[in-house]
Amino acid sequence: MAEGSLQHELNSIPPTDPAVDKLVEEIIGRVADKWTMLLIEILTEKKCCRFSELARECEGISQKMLTQTLRALERDGLVTRTVYPVVPPKVEYRLTELGLGLSKAFCGVWLWAEANFDTIEKARADYACKQEG
């Protein structure tokens, strides 16, 4: 954990016009979601998944949210949905190049969370202590 150069790349983003900002924020809002992040992680690991496999891997998700989240991902061009005309039906989901790019971006957040969850736990405990006093 280097203590110097805390100015990181965020500051180097050129000031974009407000219209683009709105779009970017909307995308962040859509994409920065628990199920979205989880599904992208699963699809990154497995490369290719059937609906039922995603339902199994993505523990706790309801069928409704799974369908809904996958549709949003498909709509945004982050995953492809391939239907095989067989009985019983078979549908495969796979990340696109765009989706893989997002996966990489998310990776940093996952790594941060894994590296710091204990620090956060401690911070919460401290905060709870102070509240009691």
Add this chain to the structure above:
Amino acid sequence: MAEGSLQHELNSIPPTDPAVDKLVEEIIGRVADKWTMLLIEILTEKKCCRFSELARECEGISQKMLTQTLRALERDGLVTRTVYPVVPPKVEYRLTELGLGLSKAFCGVWLWAEANFDTIEKARADYACKQEG
């Protein structure tokens, strides 16, 4: 946009035990939120902000959500809240080292969104077209 080596670091995360997974997911769920990301971005740029300044910068946020989000950030040890005992009251918010780490992690997502928002817009248009047919 290199097309090779799509195996990125996400795959190198060692299989953590389920208990840690739950914690990490909970943190992601708390932190992957529009206002949280926006506030962290603002605090990264400005270094130090008063409540009212954050309210101004964080366009569209209600006072309730601002307070609520700031409290969550403070609780998780991501920002510090400094109260100056003066009239009128003055309260300053500042990122901690932990918060700066998250800011760096988020940076990748912002950059991805800025780099790809047009691609996503196009994907949405294509998707809408297909639905009509």
Add this chain to the structure above:
DNA sequence: CGGTATCCTCCTCGATACTG
């Protein structure tokens, strides 16, 4: 200025049932 407290409204999300 920097909040809290209260009320009220969506709208997300889960549960359940049904279909190609």
Add this chain to the structure above:
DNA sequence: CAGTATCGAGGAGGATACCG
């Protein structure tokens, strides 16, 4: 297997009013 449809509870979040 992979969905869609419908209903209903609960929480997120805005508006307003008040406080130290």
